[in-house]
Amino acid sequence: MLRSFRIGSLFGIPIKLDITFLLVLPLFAYLIGSQISDVSDILNTTLGAGIDIGYITSGVNPWLFGLAAALGLFVGVVLHELGHSLTARRYGFPIDSITLWLFGGVASFTEMPEDWRQEFAISIAGPIVSVLVGVGSFVLFTVTPVGFDGARFVLSYLAILNIALAAFNMLPAFPMDGGRVLRAFLARSRPYAQATQQAASIGKFLAVLMGLFGLLQFNIILIGIAFFVYIAASSEAQQVTMKAAFQDVTVADIMTPAGNLHTVSPETSVAELVQRMFSERHTGYPVIDTSGFDNGRLVGLVTLSDAREIKPVERDAYTVEEIMTTDLQTISADSDAMTAIERMREHNIGRLLVVERQSPTQTQTQPLGTDGSTEPATELREPQEGDDLVGLISRSDVMTAFDIVQKSGAVGLSQTQRAD
Numbered sequence: 001m002l003r004s005f006r007i008g009s010l011f012g013i014p015i016k017l018d019i020t021f022l023l024v025l026p027l028f029a030y031l032i033g034s035q036i037s038d039v040s041d042i043l044n045t046t047l048g049a050g051i052d053i054g055y056i057t058s059g060v061n062p063w064l065f066g067l068a069a070a071l072g073l074f075v076g077v078v079l080h081e082l083g084h085s086l087t088a089r090r091y092g093f094p095i096d097s098i099t100l101w102l103f104g105g106v107a108s109f110t111e112m113p114e115d116w117r118q119e120f121a122i123s124i125a126g127p128i129v130s131v132l133v134g135v136g137s138f139v140l141f142t143v144t145p146v147g148f149d150g151a152r153f154v155l156s157y158l159a160i161l162n163i164a165l166a167a168f169n170m171l172p173a174f175p176m177d178g179g180r181v182l183r184a185f186l187a188r189s190r191p192y193a194q195a196t197q198q199a200a201s202i203g204k205f206l207a208v209l210m211g212l213f214g215l216l217q218f219n220i221i222l223i224g225i226a227f228f229v230y231i232a233a234s235s236e237a238q239q240v241t242m243k244a245a246f247q248d249v250t251v252a253d254i255m256t257p258a259g260n261l262h263t264v265s266p267e268t269s270v271a272e273l274v275q276r277m278f279s280e281r282h283t284g285y286p287v288i289d290t291s292g293f294d295n296g297r298l299v300g301l302v303t304l305s306d307a308r309e310i311k312p313v314e315r316d317a318y319t320v321e322e323i324m325t326t327d328l329q330t331i332s333a334d335s336d337a338m339t340a341i342e343r344m345r346e347h348n349i350g351r352l353l354v355v356e357r358q359s360p361t362q363t364q365t366q367p368l369g370t371d372g373s374t375e376p377a378t379e380l381r382e383p384q385e386g387d388d389l390v391g392l393i394s395r396s397d398v399m400t401a402f403d404i405v406q407k408s409g410a411v412g413l414s415q416t417q418r419a420d
């Protein structure tokens with residue numbers, strides 16, 4: 001859904017622009033330009049900016065300085081996100097990218113810390129950077145001689161905008177920075193999932209207030225941010241709840257075991273495959289080679305979307321072998337259920353093949369993750385000889401299991417266990 005392109009990288013972190021950003025940049029330039037006279041007036045009285053209003057409002061100057069201030073603001077946003085990202089990286093969390101979009105910036109982490117101290121440090125780092133950028137802009141403003149009205153306008157305005165940005169982000173509206181700080185404090189004395197739910201409830205309440213305030217003020221940006229905060233708070237709370245629910249659940253617990261799996265052979269025709277999908281109401285089949293020496297070897301996975309690539313009239317002429325996916329995403333049976341969910345989401349796929357390593361000693365010789373985690377590094381490799389297919393895990397398996405765990409009250413159980 002996010003259409004973005006890369007514009008460069010800083011400290012090895014790709015910086016991307018979302019297409020919505022291209023709408024908001026001219027909008028900000030326009031908004032700043034159209035209020036340049038009022039804003040300059042305020043800057044003159046509060047900071048003694050000494051801006052010549054006649055000069056700054058003449059010709060294209062409002063739009064030129066409006067654009068410069070808008071660009072400067074987004075540079076400040078990138079630095080803010082870098083503050084979060086570099087702090088997170090220091091704790092060993094990998095950073096995917098920083099993306100500028102409609103509501104500013106987002107730093108994408110592949111995982112979030114659950115240690116409240118780390119979360120606190122990562123969350124507060126962005127606003128601290130914004131304050132520093134504001135102070136830096138103010139220092140530059142004071143050394144810019146009177147007479148350079150454009151530069152004095154942009155720098156003094158950026159000083160105020162960056163401080164305001166830090167203050168706004170510190171609103172305790174989870175998942176904004178202030179809300180994450182709040183969760184970090186709550187998590188000191190409660191289980192992480194409970195802290196998240198409480199922070200998310202406060203976040204949603206503040207989002208509603210923000211939305212109402214935005215409506216009264218006819219402030220579309222504020223209404224948009226309110227919507228975003230509300231939705232993001234709900235989805236992150238749900239994800240954390242799921243993680244807590246699946247705390248002691250492994251892939252083996254919720255997968256469809258190999259014995260119950262419907263499989264196909266590579267030489268099955270696509271027409272026959274589609275017929276089977278229809279009658280068995282399955283949309284994905286592991287492909288098992290039952291010929292030759294490798295009796296029962298897993299060679300691929302074939303799904304409905306693979307079959308759809310072939311026109312109905314040609315389906316008799318093609319076999320499963322020709323359309324199946326051989327680049328298989330596998331997961332070991334003893335992995336956490338949550339790892340399976342994250343991997344499906346990450347690769348945007350509906351199912352993972354569950355394999356059992358035949359020689360467990362091999363696992364120990366594999367290099368560990370860069371952060372020194374003890375997660376088996378074997379999870380990300382290609383299937384090899386000696387891997388036994390023990391099952392299949394799909395999104396619907398996961399959702400059904402989540403439903404059961406929640407309704408049976410196991411979530412509450414695991415929370416009390418953690419609290420002890």
Ligand SMILES: [Zn+2]
Binds near residue numbers: 080081126169
């Ligand atoms: Zn932030």
